[in-house]
Amino acid sequence: MFLHYIDLAWRSFKRTPLVSILMVSAIAVGIGITMTSLSVYHMMSMDPIPNKSDQLFAVQINTMDDGETWWTSDDLALQMTYKDALALYESDIPKRKVAQVRTGFSVHMNNDTVKPFVEAARVTGPDFFDMFDLEFLYGGVWSDAQHSNANKVVVISEELNDKLFGGADSVGQQVMLDEHAFQIVGVIKDWNIHTKYYDLTNGAFNSPENLFIPFSLIPVMELPTWGNTNGWRYEEINSYQDRLQAELFWIQFWVEIDNPTSLQEFKDFIHAYLIDQAENGRFERETPKYEVRNVNEWIEYNGVVSDDNRILVGLSFMFLVVCLANILGLLLGKFLRRAPEIGVRRALGASKSQVFAQHLVEVGMLGLFGGLLGIVIAQLGLWGVRQTYSYYSALASMDLTMLFSAPAISIVACMVAGLYPAWLVCRTTPAIYLKTQ
Amino acid sequence: MLEIKPIINALFRSKAGAMMLLVQIAVTVAIVSNATFIIQDRVAYLNQETGYPEEEVFSFSIMSFAEDTNLLEQAELDEQTLRNIPGVINAVNASEVPLSGSGSASSFFLVPNPDGERGVRAAYTMGDENIIDTLGVKIVAGRSFTADDVVVQEEGMDTVPSVGIASQAFLDEMFPEGDGIGKTLYFGPFPMQIVGVVDKMKGPWLKDSRADNLVIIPLVRSHTFQKMIVRTEPGQRASIMAQVEDLMLENSNERVIMRVRGMDESKQNYNAEDILMMRMLITLVVVLVSVTALGIFGLTVFNINKRTKQIGTRRALGARKSDIVRYFLVENALICTLGLIIGGVAAVYLGQTLLQHYEVPALDLTYVIITMLSVLVISLLSVLMPANKAANISPSIATRSI
Numbered sequence: 001m002f003l004h005y006i007d008l009a010w011r012s013f014k015r016t017p018l019v020s021i022l023m024v025s026a027i028a029v030g031i032g033i034t035m036t037s038l039s040v041y042h043m044m045s046m047d048p049i050p051n052k053s054d055q056l057f058a059v060q061i062n063t064m065d066d067g068e069t070w071w072t073s074d075d076l077a078l079q080m081t082y083k084d085a086l087a088l089y090e091s092d093i094p095k096r097k098v099a100q101v102r103t104g105f106s107v108h109m110n111n112d113t114v115k116p117f118v119e120a121a122r123v124t125g126p127d128f129f130d131m132f133d134l135e136f137l138y139g140g141v142w143s144d145a146q147h148s149n150a151n152k153v154v155v156i157s158e159e160l161n162d163k164l165f166g167g168a169d170s171v172g173q174q175v176m177l178d179e180h181a182f183q184i185v186g187v188i189k190d191w192n193i194h195t196k197y198y199d200l201t202n203g204a205f206n207s208p209e210n211l212f213i214p215f216s217l218i219p220v221m222e223l224p225t226w227g228n229t230n231g232w233r234y235e236e237i238n239s240y241q242d243r244l245q246a247e248l249f250w251i252q253f254w255v256e257i258d259n260p261t262s263l264q265e266f267k268d269f270i271h272a273y274l275i276d277q278a279e280n281g282r283f284e285r286e287t288p289k290y291e292v293r294n295v296n297e298w299i300e301y302n303g304v305v306s307d308d309n310r311i312l313v314g315l316s317f318m319f320l321v322v323c324l325a326n327i328l329g330l331l332l333g334k335f336l337r338r339a340p341e342i343g344v345r346r347a348l349g350a351s352k353s354q355v356f357a358q359h360l361v362e363v364g365m366l367g368l369f370g371g372l373l374g375i376v377i378a379q380l381g382l383w384g385v386r387q388t389y390s391y392y393s394a395l396a397s398m399d400l401t402m403l404f405s406a407p408a409i410s411i412v413a414c415m416v417a418g419l420y421p422a423w424l425v426c427r428t429t430p431a432i433y434l435k436t437q
Numbered sequence: 438m439l440e441i442k443p444i445i446n447a448l449f450r451s452k453a454g455a456m457m458l459l460v461q462i463a464v465t466v467a468i469v470s471n472a473t474f475i476i477q478d479r480v481a482y483l484n485q486e487t488g489y490p491e492e493e494v495f496s497f498s499i500m501s502f503a504e505d506t507n508l509l510e511q512a513e514l515d516e517q518t519l520r521n522i523p524g525v526i527n528a529v530n531a532s533e534v535p536l537s538g539s540g541s542a543s544s545f546f547l548v549p550n551p552d553g554e555r556g557v558r559a560a561y562t563m564g565d566e567n568i569i570d571t572l573g574v575k576i577v578a579g580r581s582f583t584a585d586d587v588v589v590q591e592e593g594m595d596t597v598p599s600v601g602i603a604s605q606a607f608l609d610e611m612f613p614e615g616d617g618i619g620k621t622l623y624f625g626p627f628p629m630q631i632v633g634v635v636d637k638m639k640g641p642w643l644k645d646s647r648a649d650n651l652v653i654i655p656l657v658r659s660h661t662f663q664k665m666i667v668r669t670e671p672g673q674r675a676s677i678m679a680q681v682e683d684l685m686l687e688n689s690n691e692r693v694i695m696r697v698r699g700m701d702e703s704k705q706n707y708n709a710e711d712i713l714m715m716r717m718l719i720t721l722v723v724v725l726v727s728v729t730a731l732g733i734f735g736l737t738v739f740n741i742n743k744r745t746k747q748i749g750t751r752r753a754l755g756a757r758k759s760d761i762v763r764y765f766l767v768e769n770a771l772i773c774t775l776g777l778i779i780g781g782v783a784a785v786y787l788g789q790t791l792l793q794h795y796e797v798p799a800l801d802l803t804y805v806i807i808t809m810l811s812v813l814v815i816s817l818l819s820v821l822m823p824a825n826k827a828a829n830i831s832p833s834i835a836t837r838s839i
Contacts, residue, residue: 022735029724037717106502106693118500118693178502178661224662234550234625307795308714311475315468315718319725322464326732329457333739381720388716389709420453 009362027370030323032377037312043395053295059253062289077249085251093266094255096127102226105177121211139171139186150216154182157210324417331421343433355426363418371410459776466780470808479715488637490573494700496534503691508659524673529571531564538707540641559650560640579633586655602633606649733819741827749834758828765824
């Protein structure tokens, strides 16, 4: 029966080609525009690490005097001081932990084969790779001894390994970062994340760094930060050592904790630490303020999905409503003109529900065509987005979810629009149409 | 005269079609007036005056990894090389590039080391006496820097410049009673006398609440990461930008030259999100209006086909062609007006919802009114063609049976 309805729908489609094409284009444009903005929104708001996003926490502590404000909603700075990061790193409560910051180097091989280029580097702890689910292609992370000795060791990305070593196993080789020779200990596989959730301070959608070096190198190499540094009071800072002791916020701190008991313990640890610091007179603060946020809360708190994007998604759905109203109007006209034919079918024994089903199949088919064409339009739209904004290039694409939702949304929307016309037409009384003609 | 009563009677006989048209028009008005308003807001933001000849200025960054190089001497040499290129007006090694989205800011105070007092925040950039000329900004009061003003710092903050040049907006905020020139303000414990005022120069962040506050300090520091700003003769920038990397590497090859960008390009990168939003909204508005117009067109065609016989009968009974056209126009105008009124209210409501939840300015009512009028005109135009076709239906059709 279903196949027969499809056949009927196709015949009906061909009988009024102009109106049919008009309807399909209307739904296609509606779906295309909606899918363009929805895809970007979907990519932006997607959980970047679904299997453990509720176990990774960004840590924020307030080490300012009472009365000092910050631009965040809860007056907590997004980063912390170097000395606080070192102190929190002492805690054994978290399963894993990293203190980290972004820096950068000129990368070269001390010869003429590779033209020197600049790369950003992540200065981080050895737990980083396990915490954020990075896989190694060759080698592995630097050892604890190398970390505590502040050895010049580096983990590079597959992309960089391809560029410098043609994809060969480069573990044990040397690479020059500025004037320093670093030994490669590991190569990680390409890390495809849409949102750079582990460091949102310099653009949430930038690609991850290609170099990873030990956090212990900071005081030794006096590494400059490539991220933000914020202060809240005037301090005389004449040397790098002053900077390390200063009340400047420039270090990010993450922990991995997989059970509520440890989480509470860790919070108590921070609480006690902040009380201790206040008592030592470092800052004037009555009650300690701190926050640990999991990945999704962190993304929400940092406003990663822009207002513009939400507005666009909203407007696109309203636009889809216009397209549907459009189709509904056209369907009404089209179906009602067929009333005499339906009258005959009804007289020959077709039940109301059969007529109804037949028409729903017909609009469903329009929806399918519209949805498929809509994907093409959405791809065009996303191409336009990538052209305008290269920063969005990883975001402006459709994953499988979006690819399947396009025809699904389209068919459902069309069926909703088709309900009323189909209902009207199935109520046709056969008698009228059998009389005069 | 306009046969409104029979038209309304007829409309009530086919409510659903009219209803859909009404919904379409209402939603269209709501979306289009809000979208055009946001578009206009972004266009105004993107086209604002920045104070710089953006098409004549470009910048690039140098990251040196050479050991034992005197970076200050190197920078002087680089500046000289750049100035020797035909078509270059001036070049300067500066700490930050305006409009680029990357920079530094600090609070400035009226007294040294204030306790608890709120200062005025301004972005700042540092460079030698060539910086004003290179940026191409206009000094409206006081003077530019001289070579004597410039302090060269090897290490630490041992000596600092005693003068600075500031934007008018910053001085107006610092000294509300006006006339900030010649006054002294404090940067931490360091005094700085304002010797020149620039009428307009934007800081590095156009979206900042203090986007107009910029202070230029005549200080040169040794740094492995440097930024170079160059101003060229109009029209020659592209060819000069193309040769900069090679020329710089000829001077010294133990470094990387990057981000060779025109000032307008840097600004565009910083504003890419707004440009994207603007383009997407423009697409949305254009497509939406076309879809609505097509919908009205399609619906009228259907109505006419349905009523062929009635039209023929009316014509046979003496109605003129213009009467038929008028009938459809009035019918459409009736639905449209109702849709416009509902749409106007919806637009205002939508505007308020957006205002509550997002950072958008309050909707200007003129946009709603202009949109309503435009939609009415488009709607009537979409009816006109099918209506004219209907008017050509021959009266003889009435006498025929189907």
